[in-house]
Amino acid sequence: MTEEQNIQTPIIELNGVTKEYSSKKNFLSKGETNIIALNNISLAIQKKEIFGLVGQSGSGKTTIGRLLVKLEEPTKGIIKLNGKPTNKLKGKALKHYRSKVQMIFQDPYQSLNPHLSIAETIIEPLVVNKIGNALTRRDKVLETLEIAGLSPGEDFFHRYPHQLSGGQRQRVAVARAIILDPDFIVADEPTSMLDATIAIQLFQLLLDIRKKFKMTFLFITHNLAAARYLCDRIAVIHNGVIVETGSADKVIKDPQHPYTKKLILAQPGFNFKN
Amino acid sequence: MALLKVENLSVGYKSKKGMVNAVNNISFSIEQGRSLGFVGESGCGKTTIGMTLMGLLPENASILKGDIIFNGNNLASFNDEKWRAFRGKEISMIFQAAMNALNPVIRVDEQIAEVIQIHNPAMSKSDVSNQVKKIFSLVEIPEDRLRDFPHQYSGGMKQRAIIAMALACAPKLIIADEPTTALDVIVQDQILKEIKKIQKALNTSVIFISHDIAVVADVCKDICVMYGGHIVEKGTREEVFKSPRHPYTKTLLGSYLTLDSYEDINVPEIREAPDLITMTGGCRFSANCNCKSQKCQCQTPEWVNLSSTHQALCFEELLNKDKND
Amino acid sequence: MKKIEKKPEHRNHYIERFTKSWAIFIKNPMGKTGLIILSAFMLMAIASFFVPLLGPVYHPMTGADPNITYSTGPSLQHWLGTDFIGRDLFVQLLEGAKVAFIVGLSCAFISVVLGTAIGMISGYAGGIVDTILMRIADIFMVLPSLVILLILASLWELSIWVIIFIIAIMRWPSVSRIIRSQTLSLKSRPFIEASRVAGASNFRIIFKHIMPNVLPLAFLYMTFRVTSAILVEAALSFLGFGDPGQVSWGMMLQWVWSSGHMFQAPYWLLPPGICISLLTLSFYMLGRAMDEVLDPRLRKEEEEE
Ligand SMILES: Nc1ncnc2c1ncn2[C@@H]1O[C@H](COP(=O)(O)OP(=O)(O)O)[C@@H](O)[C@H]1O
Ligand SMILES: Nc1ncnc2c1ncn2[C@@H]1O[C@H](COP(=O)(O)OP(=O)(O)O)[C@@H](O)[C@H]1O
Ligand SMILES: [Mg+2]
Ligand SMILES: [Mg+2]
Numbered sequence: 008m009t010e011e012q013n014i015q016t017p018i019i020e021l022n023g024v025t026k027e028y029s030s031k032k033n034f035l036s037k038g039e040t041n042i043i044a045l046n047n048i049s050l051a052i053q054k055k056e057i058f059g060l061v062g063q064s065g066s067g068k069t070t071i072g073r074l075l076v077k078l079e080e081p082t083k084g085i086i087k088l089n090g091k092p093t094n095k096l097k098g099k100a101l102k103h104y105r106s107k108v109q110m111i112f113q114d115p116y117q118s119l120n121p122h123l124s125i126a127e128t129i130i131e132p133l134v135v136n137k138i139g140n141a142l143t144r145r146d147k148v149l150e151t152l153e154i155a156g157l158s159p160g161e162d163f164f165h166r167y168p169h170q171l172s173g174g175q176r177q178r179v180a181v182a183r184a185i186i187l188d189p190d191f192i193v194a195d196e197p198t199s200m201l202d203a204t205i206a207i208q209l210f211q212l213l214l215d216i217r218k219k220f221k222m223t224f225l226f227i228t229h230n231l232a233a234a235r236y237l238c239d240r241i242a243v244i245h246n247g248v249i250v251e252t253g254s255a256d257k258v259i260k261d262p263q264h265p266y267t268k269k270l271i272l273a274q275p276g277f278n279f280k281n
Numbered sequence: 282m283a284l285l286k287v288e289n290l291s292v293g294y295k296s297k298k299g300m301v302n303a304v305n306n307i308s309f310s311i312e313q314g315r316s317l318g319f320v321g322e323s324g325c326g327k328t329t330i331g332m333t334l335m336g337l338l339p340e341n342a343s344i345l346k347g348d349i350i351f352n353g354n355n356l357a358s359f360n361d362e363k364w365r366a367f368r369g370k371e372i373s374m375i376f377q378a379a380m381n382a383l384n385p386v387i388r389v390d391e392q393i394a395e396v397i398q399i400h401n402p403a404m405s406k407s408d409v410s411n412q413v414k415k416i417f418s419l420v421e422i423p424e425d426r427l428r429d430f431p432h433q434y435s436g437g438m439k440q441r442a443i444i445a446m447a448l449a450c451a452p453k454l455i456i457a458d459e460p461t462t463a464l465d466v467i468v469q470d471q472i473l474k475e476i477k478k479i480q481k482a483l484n485t486s487v488i489f490i491s492h493d494i495a496v497v498a499d500v501c502k503d504i505c506v507m508y509g510g511h512i513v514e515k516g517t518r519e520e521v522f523k524s525p526r527h528p529y530t531k532t533l534l535g536s537y538l539t540l541d542s543y544e545d546i547n548v549p550e551i552r553e554a555p556d557l558i559t560m561t562g563g564c565r566f567s568a569n570c571n572c573k574s575q576k577c578q579c580q581t582p583e584w585v586n587l588s589s590t591h592q593a594l595c596f597e598e599l600l601n602k603d604k605n606d
Numbered sequence: 607m608k609k610i611e612k613k614p615e616h617r618n619h620y621i622e623r624f625t626k627s628w629a630i631f632i633k634n635p636m637g638k639t640g641l642i643i644l645s646a647f648m649l650m651a652i653a654s655f656f657v658p659l660l661g662p663v664y665h666p667m668t669g670a671d672p673n674i675t676y677s678t679g680p681s682l683q684h685w686l687g688t689d690f691i692g693r694d695l696f697v698q699l700l701e702g703a704k705v706a707f708i709v710g711l712s713c714a715f716i717s718v719v720l721g722t723a724i725g726m727i728s729g730y731a732g733g734i735v736d737t738i739l740m741r742i743a744d745i746f747m748v749l750p751s752l753v754i755l756l757i758l759a760s761l762w763e764l765s766i767w768v769i770i771f772i773i774a775i776m777r778w779p780s781v782s783r784i785i786r787s788q789t790l791s792l793k794s795r796p797f798i799e800a801s802r803v804a805g806a807s808n809f810r811i812i813f814k815h816i817m818p819n820v821l822p823l824a825f826l827y828m829t830f831r832v833t834s835a836i837l838v839e840a841a842l843s844f845l846g847f848g849d850p851g852q853v854s855w856g857m858m859l860q861w862v863w864s865s866g867h868m869f870q871a872p873y874w875l876l877p878p879g880i881c882i883s884l885l886t887l888s889f890y891m892l893g894r895a896m897d898e899v900l901d902p903r904l905r906k907e908e909e910e911e
Contacts, residue, residue, distance in 0.1 A: 063465040076803045105805045118796035122818040132804040156551060172554060173323075183804065202322040202492055204549050207536040211548045229465060232538035236546065259540060273470035275495035276539045277522055 016090040017051035018191055018223050019075065024048045024084035026070050026247075044070040046247040048084070052191075057217060057224040059238030059255060061231055061270070067247040068227045069113070072193040075225065076110045077101060088191070106136055109184040110193040114200055115176035119168040125152075125179055126164045132187045147186065154219070155182035156212055174205035178212065185216060195227045210237050231274050235259050243267045283310035284453060284486050285334075290347030290357075292329050292338065299558045303329045305510040306347075311503070313453065316480055316487040318501030318518070320494050320533070324554060325507040327490045328377060331456045334488070335374050336364035352453070370400045373447040374456040378463055380439040383431035389442050390417070390427040396449040412449070419479060420445045437468035441475065448479065455480075458490045473499055494537055498522050503590075506530045509555030509565035516591030526585075526600050527593040528570045564595070572599050627822075627899045637895025643888035647881070651707050654700035666701035666853040669693055677865070679873050687873045690865040695858070699877050702855035706836050706885055709770055709854070713835030714828045716774035721781025722824045726812050728782065729789030740786070743779035751776035752838060759847030766849040769842065773835050781827045788820045822900055829893035833886045840882050855882050 026045040045067045052058045060068050073079045074086060077096065085092050088107065096104050109132075112118035119128055126148055133144045152160035155178040168176055177197055184192050194213065198206035210233065216222060228234050234241050235255050242252040243266065250264040262268045292304040304326040311317045319327045332338050334349065336359055349356040351371065359367065376382060384392055393416065394409050404412075417427055420441040431439060440460065447455050457476065461469040477500060480487050491497045497504060497518075504521040506514040506529065514527040525531050535547035552569040564570070567577035576596060585597045593600060631637045658665045663672075671684070674692035678684065686695040728739040755772055758764060764772075792798060798815055806814070842848050843856025846864070855878035862868055862875045 063467055078799055078802065102805045105803055110800070110803050112796040112800055114796060118800050120797040120801070120815050120819075123814075131801060131806060135805045135807065135810060180800070183800065187804075203494070203538070204322065204532060204536045204552075207538065207546060207548050208551060230538070231466075232540050232543060235540060236538050236543040269467060271540065273466040274540055275466075275469070275473075275493065275499050276541070277495060277498050 017087075018054045018089060019050070019052040019225070020085075020087040020090070021048050021050040021071075021074075022085040022087070024071075024074065024081045024086060026067075026074060026079065027082045044247055045074075045081075048244075048247075048249055050242060050249065050252070052223060052225060054223055055217065055221050056239040057213070057226050057237055059234035059241035060225060060227045060244060061229065061234050061241055062244035063229055063270070066244045068229075068244060069195055070247075071244075072110060072195045072225065072227055075191075075193050076108055077104060102136065106132070106187045107189050108191045108193070109187065109189040110195065111177070111180050111184050111197045113196040115173050115180055115197075116168075116200070118180055119176055121168055123167075124164070125157075125166050125168070125171070128168075128179060129182045129186055132183065136187065138187075148182075151182045151186045154185070154216070155179070156208070157182065172205075173201050174209065177201065177209055181209075181212060181216070185220065185222070188220065189222065191223045191225070193225045193227070196229065198233070199229070206233070213237065231259060231270060243270065284313045284352060286310040286348075286350040287334075288348045288350070290330075290333065290349065291345040292326075292333050292342060293345050294339075295341045295343075296558075301557045302345075302560060303342075303510050303557060304333070307505075307507075307510075307512045309505055309512065309515065311454070311486050311488065313486055314480075314484040315503060316489060316501040317503045317505065318489045318491070318497035319505050319507055320491060320497045321507030322533075323492055326510040327492075327507060328458055331374060331458045331488070331490055334372060334454075334456055335368055337368075337374075366400075369396060369452070370450045371452055372454045372456065373450070373452040375443055375447050375458065375460045377459045379443040379460070380436055380463065383439060383442060385431055388428050388430060389434070393417075393442070393446050393449050396446055400450045416445045416448050419448065419482070420475060436464060437471060440464060440468070440472055444472075444475065444479070448483070448485075451483065452485065454486045454488065456488045456490070459492070460489075461496060462491070462493075469496070476500060494522070494533055495539060506533065510557055511565060511594060513566065513595070514591075514593045516588070520588065520591040526587055526591075527595055528572060529566050530593075532569075574599060630899045631895050634895040634898055636891040637898075640888040640891030640895060643884055644892065647703050647707070647885050647888070650700050650703035654697075654704040657697050657700055664694055664697050666693065666698045667851070669697065677867055677871050677874060679871075686877055687871070689858075689861055689874060690867065695874055695877065698853050698858055699855070699881060701853045702858060702878060702881065703885070705766070705852060705854040706839075706882075709766065709773075709839045710832035710836040710885075710889070713770050713774045713777065713839075714831035716771065717777040717831050717835075718781050718824050718828045720774070721778035721827070722785050722817075722820065724778065725782035725785025726789050726816055726820065729786035730793055730808065730812055730816065732793075736786075739782075743782055746776060747779040749776060752841060755838070755842055756845065756847055759842065764847070764849060766852045766854075769839060769849060770835075773838050777831055777834065781824065781831070784823060784827060785820050788823055789816055792816050792819055822896075826893060826896045826900060829889050829896060833889045833893070836882065836886050836889075855879075 024045055025043070025047055028042040028044055048071065060071060062068050070079070074081055080095065085094060087093060088104065093104055129148050129151060130144055133139060133147060138144070139147060149160035149164070152158065152163055157163045157175060157178050168179070171179065180197070198209050201209065213224060213226070214237065217224060226234065226237055238255045240253065241255050241258050242249050243258065243264065244250070245266045251258055251262065251267045258267060259271065262271055287310065288308045290304060290307050291302065294301040294303055307330070309317065319330060321327055329342070333344065334356070336356065344357050347357060383389065390413050393413050397404065397409050397412055413427070414424065417424065422438060422441050422445065426434070426438070431442070434442065444460070460476070461472050464472060473496065476487065479485070487500070489497060489500045502518060504516060504518050505512045506521060506527065508529045514521055514525065514530045521530060522534065525534055532547070532549050536549055538546065550569070555565045561578065562581055563578040564582045570577065574596070577599070582595050584592050584594055585600055586592055658669070663669045671688060671692035671694070674688050677688060677690045679687045681687065684694045684696065686699065688694055689698070724739055724743070728736045751773065754776070755769065758772065798811060801811055801815055839848070839854065840856030840859070843854050844859045844863070846860055848854060848857050848860070858878040859875070862871065867874055
C-alpha cells in the first residue's frame, strides 16, 4: 500500500452495522423480542480527527463504542480498522486489535477498580501485553500520568481511586487508554459526570493528546456544545439510526434533519426572555 | 416580608478529620412567587442547604449557627415532631436523582394520594382523588396514565410524577435539587418549562439548585453563586450572568460551553477543591483566583454592593482593579 | 528494587480497609460479644494442648483415673467431674473446643474456597458452563447432608478428617450461588470491561479484578459455614457415628447418653451442650456483625471519604 492510499483509507469504517439485542422473556415464550440498538450504521472516521457522536440516551451511542472496542460483535455489517475487516477476531489478533483501539468510559466512579492502586490500574495494559520490564513500566506509567495532567506522577502512583476527585479519576482513565499508544480512542461521554470547569480541562487534555500523539478520537456526547468545541465532524444519532453527518459547524449552524433542530433548540443557553 | 429569610447560616458535618464546614455564614431571602437559583460545582454545599431547609440533615450534621425564618417560624429551632408536620406541607423538595424514589410496587396516583392524606387527614376520599387529578393535569401527565406503576413511565414522566408529588399539598416553597441532571437535553427542556409554568400558575416560590449555570439561568430570576460553602455573588440573573464581578463567577461563565460561545473559552487551570475543614479566615477561592493578592489569603472578604440587588463577596479594590483591566 | 517499593503500599491498602472495617465491626455489640466468647473458646482450645502434659490422668481419651470407676461430680482434682470410666470431663471439654475449631474452620475453609472458585467461574463464564455448574450445585444443595453422612458413617468408620471433607463437599453450593450472583453484577461493571479492553485474559480478570471484590463476602460466609459444620459434626457424634477415636463435644454427649447418665449427671451433660450453643452463637454473631460491615450503605460512606 502506498502512502497516498494510506491517507485516504479511513482509520475506522462501519459498513451497514446493525446490532440487535435479543431478550428472551423466559424459556417458555418462544418469541424473542429483539431490541434493535443500531440499525444499518455506516460511518467513516479519518485519521487524526475527533469525530463526534451526538444523541440522547438510549440512542445507541455506547453500543457503537462497545462494538468498536470489541466488547460486542455486530449482528450484521462490517467494522474495518485501517481498511481491514475486524469481525470475529480471536486470540492474538484480538489482543493486537485492542492495543490499537482503546476506550474511556463514561463513569469515572465505576471504571476504576476500587481495589487497585492508580499505578496498578495504568500499568495493566503494559502487563497484559507483556511490554517492558518492571523498571521501564514504572517510568512509562509516571510519564503517562504527567501527560494526563496528574503531576507529579509520584504523588498519584500509590493512591487509590477513592482518594481522587472525579476529574482526576477520569484522567487516570485517559492515562490507561493512551499508555499503549493506540491509534484510536473511543471516549464515551467522558465528562457527563463532571463539573463544567473540570470538563473543559479534560477536553483540553484530549486536544493536547491528539496533537502530541496524532491519535484519532470518537467522542460520544449528548452535549452539542461540547461536540462543537471539540469535534471536527459530528454525526447525530437517533433511535439507532444516524440522521445527519457533517462538519461540526455545518451541522449546528445549518441543521437539516428535524431531530437535529430539536436537539439544538433544547440546548440550554443564556437567553433571558421570560 | 420575605417568605423565607436565611441569616448567617452555617452547617457542618462531623468527620474523622474534623468538622467539614459545608455551608458557611450564608444569608439570602426569597419572596413569595419568586425563583432563586443556587449554582456552583459539586461539593460546594448546595444539597446541604436544601436538606437544611427540609430538616433532613443526616445524623452527623448540625446547624452551627444562624436563623431560618419561614413565614415567622424559625426552622433552625424545630424539633422532629414540628418538622414532620411541616415538611412536605409548607416546603417540599424534589431530590437529586428522585426518579428512583418512586415506590415500584405502588400505583403512581396512590403514592401521591398518600402524601395528601398524611397532611390532610380530614380530607375525604373523593376530594383527595380530585386533588390528585388536578395536580396530574398540571404536570401534564395524561389521566389514563394515573393508575400506572412507576416502571411503566419514561424517565421524563417519572420526573413529572415526582414534581406532582412535591406539589401535592400546595406548598409555599419548592426546593428542586438538580431535578434534571439525569435527564436528556430534550426531556430536560420540557421539565424546565414545566417548572416555570407551574411556578407562575401557582405563584409558589422555587429554590432551584444545579451545577449547570445555563439551566439555573433558564429557570431563576435571582441567582446565588456558591463556592466552597460560601455564597460569593448574588443578584438578578442579568447582573450575575451578563456582568459577573466575582472572579469565581467569571471562571464559571468563561469555561461554560454553549452553542454560540465555544471559541473564546478560557480553560481554567487545574485546581484543587477547597479545603472545607481548616478555616484560614481568608477567601476560600484565593488559592485558585488569578488576582494573586496577599490580602485574600489572610483577610476575610466582605460583601461589596454593586447595585441594590447585586453583591459580591470580595475586596472592593480587587473587584475594581479587575474592571479596569 | 522499585518493585519492592510498591509492595508495602499495596499491603497498606488492605490494612487500611481492614482497620476501617474493624472500627465498624467492633462498634457493633454483637461483634464484640461474639469476639469475647470466641476468645474464651480459643483459650480453651489452646489449653487443650498443655493440660495432658500434667499427667497421663489428664489425657482426654485414655486418661482414666485409676481411683475412680464411676462418674463423679466436680471435685478439686477433676473440676467438672469424671465420666463413667474416670476420665476428666474438663479435659475432654477443652479437647472438644479444639476439635470444634478444627472441624468448623477447616470445613468452612474448604467449602468457601470451593464455593468461591466455582461461583466466580460459573458467574463469569456464563452460558453452558454456568448451567452445568449450577445444576450440580442444586443437586448438592437438596441432598440431605446429615442423612448421607449417617449412611456413610454406618457403612464405614469415618475418621474426623473424612467427616470434615464430606461436610465441606456438601456445603459449597450456597456459597457459590452467592458468589456467582455477586460475580454476575461485577462482570458488567465498567472497570472489568476496561480491563478487558486493555487486553486482560479471563484468568487475570477473575483473580485480579473479581476476587478482591467478592472476598469480603466469602469471609462472611465462612463464619456462617463454621457454625453449621460444628453443628453437623456434633449431631453426627451424638448419634454415635462420629470418629470413635476422637473426643468431641458431640461425642461427650453421646457418652452421657449411651452410658445412661443423661438425667443423673448434669455436670456431664450441660457443659458440652452449652459449649456447642455458645460457640456456634459466637460465630453467628461474628457473621452478623461482619454483615453490617459489608452493608453497602456503610461501605458507601467509607468510600466517599
Ligand atoms: N446488553 C443489552 N441488552 C439489551 N439491550 C441493550 C443492551 N445494551 C443496550 N441495549 C439497548 O440498546 C439501546 C441503545 O443503548 P446505548 O447504546 O447504551 O445508548 P446510549 O449510549 O446512546 O445512551 C437502548 O435502547 C438499550 O436499552
Ligand atoms: N454526610 C456527610 N458527611 C460528611 N460530609 C458531607 C456529608 N454530606 C456532604 N458532605 C460534604 O459537604 C460538602 C457539601 O456537600 P453537598 O451539599 O452535597 O454539595 P453539592 O450538593 O453542592 O454537591 C462536600 O464537601 C461534602 O463532601
Ligand atoms: Mg451511553
Ligand atoms: Mg448535590
